[in-house]
Amino acid sequence: MNIDFTPFFKRHEALVAKADGAFARVREQFPEEVKCEPGCSDCCYALFDLTLVEALYINYHFNQQYSGAEREMLLEKANNADRKIHKIKKAAFRSTQEGKEEEKVLQDVGRERIRCPLLNDEDRCDLYACRPIACRVYGIPLAIGGKGHTCGRSGFVQGKNYPTFNMDIVHEQLMALSAEFVQAIQSRHVRMADVLVPLSMALLTDYDEAYLGIDDPSSANNESAEGGKDD
Numbered sequence: 001m002n003i004d005f006t007p008f009f010k011r012h013e014a015l016v017a018k019a020d021g022a023f024a025r026v027r028e029q030f031p032e033e034v035k036c037e038p039g040c041s042d043c044c045y046a047l048f049d050l051t052l053v054e055a056l057y058i059n060y061h062f063n064q065q066y067s068g069a070e071r072e073m074l075l076e077k078a079n080n081a082d083r084k085i086h087k088i089k090k091a092a093f094r095s096t097q098e099g100k101e102e103e104k105v106l107q108d109v110g111r112e113r114i115r116c117p118l119l120n121d122e123d124r125c126d127l128y129a130c131r132p133i134a135c136r137v138y139g140i141p142l143a144i145g146g147k148g149h150t151c152g153r154s155g156f157v158q159g160k161n162y163p164t165f166n167m168d169i170v171h172e173q174l175m176a177l178s179a180e181f182v183q184a185i186q187s188r189h190v191r192m193a194d195v196l197v198p199l200s201m202a203l204l205t206d207y208d209e210a211y212l213g214i215d216d217p218s219s220a221n222n223e224s225a226e227g228g229k230d231d
Contacts, residue, residue: 003212005060008181012053015173019133022165026140030162033155036139041123042153043138045113047085049196051171052178054132058202061130074126075204077117082200088112117200132199133174137165144168189213 027034066074088109095105118126125131141156141164142149148164150156178193192213209215
């Protein structure tokens, strides 16, 4: 596959650097409130989805770093996590179809806890340097969907004003970058950038030419047809 991910990954890393910078500034200002420390894994059980460019980035570095039995073990963990996430999302969809308010459904989903497949037995991330932005800013005040959110273990007090990292803006930037990628590779899946996936699915997916919509489907069909002919 002859796709140069580098320009898009560099722009993704620029957003990561901004997120890291924001976290560092808040932590410096409010050292007692930010409780993040080695071994704390509260954010590693939160449910969230990745944009296409984030999923590609995680998938690429995972495949670069892991192989053999260790990779298979992590993929098995990802598969188990993904099955649980699928059930949660299916139940959430059913609830909305039955008339439950979407906000309450989202609150219910937000209370679910699924262990991240990259969280190892020492409660450390097996791909820490490449972790998503959501993981990097979890311990500071966030704006998500226009509402404030804080880590339950933090010392931030509800009702007080704190510097807040706007995840909505970052999400829009990641979605735009994903859309640019889809356009740049001239994918036939024009809406692929709209698809969000959990980290588990990002690890499991084979982002090959067929998935990205840059293969020649007519060639594959011709090969199948020829293979079915009698000699």
